[in-house]
Amino acid sequence: MYLFPRQDAPPTLAPPGVTPNYTNPDSIGPRILVACPLLGALALIFLVFRVTIKTRVLGMWGMDDTFIVIATCFAIARVAFNILIVAKYMTGRHTWDIPPEELVHIGNGGKNGLFIGDMIYFWGIMFTKLSILTLYRNVFKVHRRFRFLVYVMMALVVSYCLIFFFITAFDCNPVAKNWHLIGWSGGGTCVDMIKINYAAGGINIFTDTAILVMPLPLIVRLHLDKVRKIGLLAIFATGLFVVACSVIRQIVIVKTFKDFDQNRSVVGQIIWLTAELCVGIVCASMPSLAPLYTRRIVHNMVPESWRSYFSRSKGSTGISKRPSSNRSTEFGSQLLDSRSNIELVEDVQATVKGNATQKVF
Template sequence: MANVTTIIPALSPPAGKTSNFVDPDYIGTKFLVVNCVFLPLALIGLVIRTWTRLFVVRSFRTDDYFMVISLILSCVLTGVTLDMLNWGLGRHMWDVPLEIFSPMFSKLNLIAAIFYCAATGFTKCSVLIFYLRIFPSRNFHMVVWTIVFIAAGYSIASILANILSCHPVAKSWDSTITTGYCMNRPVFYFANAGLGIFTDFATVVVPIPWIRKLQMPVRQKLAVVAILAMGCSVGIVSCIRLASLYKLLTSTDLTWTTTNALMWCTIELNLGIFGGCVTAIRPFIRRYFPRLLGLSSGGGYDSSRSRKQVHPLNSLPKSRPDFSGRDAHYSTTLTTLRDTPGNDSEEHILSGQHTNNQNKIEEVEGIIRTVEFDVENSSRTAQME
């Protein structure tokens, strides 16, 4: 082992500090803990989502594939950043040997940035494409595709900017190259985070006007709003990450300040993956743990509170209903089950109950559409004519 007195630090220590290569200050432990908490959380969410799409809904679409890719990239990101702990991450730069910082730390830091940009791009596109399955409005689709274009565009641009941040490219990690030039990478990270925050909150805000128009119970609307709130929490984490990037922008102690920046990147990415998979949790619980939602109690629609006659569409009773009353009212219910061909909407979010021909409450896992019409007694009008 080389004598510590002959080791050249990656950065000269500030006044009053000396390099410590034996037992330096270290904050890498909290970074390890964060990865051990949030990556399994995202993995659990994706496993539930995948199982639900394959075996409950039996419909695996583009947004599901995107989310799987996002988690794979997140796993790679975690592996790369944890390896960075062996090359200076979590220590002050003056406690890191120059031969370790360059090229290994710089090279791994570049790889981590590339995988992070790709993973967040796939996550946001997955959530936005999922919206297209719920809301049929053409105007809404145009708005969503615009945000998809922005999210995918800046993600691809970020990947290319990281790869081509220096000329020659190797100058990004090899400090021995003195010719060429490099862009100010912290400033680029700061601008990239700003675009990320915009798309995070745009993803949450855009569906709200259309949610108000959905014909479903208030309780189910609140459930959808709760799902969107998960996206809002991701936006808040993005703001915190932006603050950590500001410190990175103003500091020369890269190995120390990069730790917090990467930590918030990990939290934001994996929380976004989990939030994007929350949509599958309710149908999963309905299928396997219905008591958790109180579904076994028959709660929900209470036929005793309504004086309407409710029957499935095309299943009207053979006997002629009595329309002689002054306030005669008749309604029909069309239930589209989950296996109906062409039903591309997220029917499990809107699943509920209806009354069958025997006036009994039964569960349906589909979209309930109620069509009501009034029949008035027109005999008096006919006599007057």
């Protein structure tokens, strides 16, 4: 994710017939100034709703909430760096519209701002995914195989995010070349960051998809009425937006690396990386916001005739159909005791908790 090609070639020259414009250059940098603050504000709004509901409505706080607060802090920090590189380092201009006497300063400053923003991104996306996986662990904790899979995914997420964080920070030897690439004359070598970014994008799309589909088989097997089950699936299916952002972001990155006027073409990449992080925070908060909308959707927006029809399939047992298990019996009793007034997400917790000690959601 660079302002200029990694090769030791001179910065991109103006195409034939194009005269550099140093006084009133065209720039698409304002797209960053509009899109990124809006995305950051969206993530922050959902965080405020989540914190309010978890502390004042449900009276519960868990590690998943702590993780998402940390992720949001990184998202806001990334938005701040995005604004900085536009306001101070002319990101969004054509490379040939940067005055030659400022090229080294602007090039290195903007590039380093991108580096820092990318490193912030890895921390933010790591804590976002850890928040979702921690939620999975808490809600479906009686399933040992699923819990083991959650821990495997946690280890994978932490590992790849930290690895790519350190590669981004120390990809040149000597390290100083990484932070003074434009105009560097001290020799040295650098990692091929194009391949590294392709690898990071591929792993990221894989983990996003895996996290999306992991709970679906368990949700389908829940003995809830159809309306509640569909509502629950819809909440978790919001993760599709994160997967879509990851795929689009990777496509944009591929196009960016093919364009030598990266000071301008990198704008789309910056926006989509920020979108992926902020949309991930929003989607991670959706299950916690269920008390805001599940009752209204199920009881007010769904016609009475539909609710009557769907309620015929209401179950009275948990996920497991084996009657010999005490855990199954307790699943059913918990579900029946809370069926009348409980919210959608609380239904799932009551169904899957079993004999486990009640834990913060």
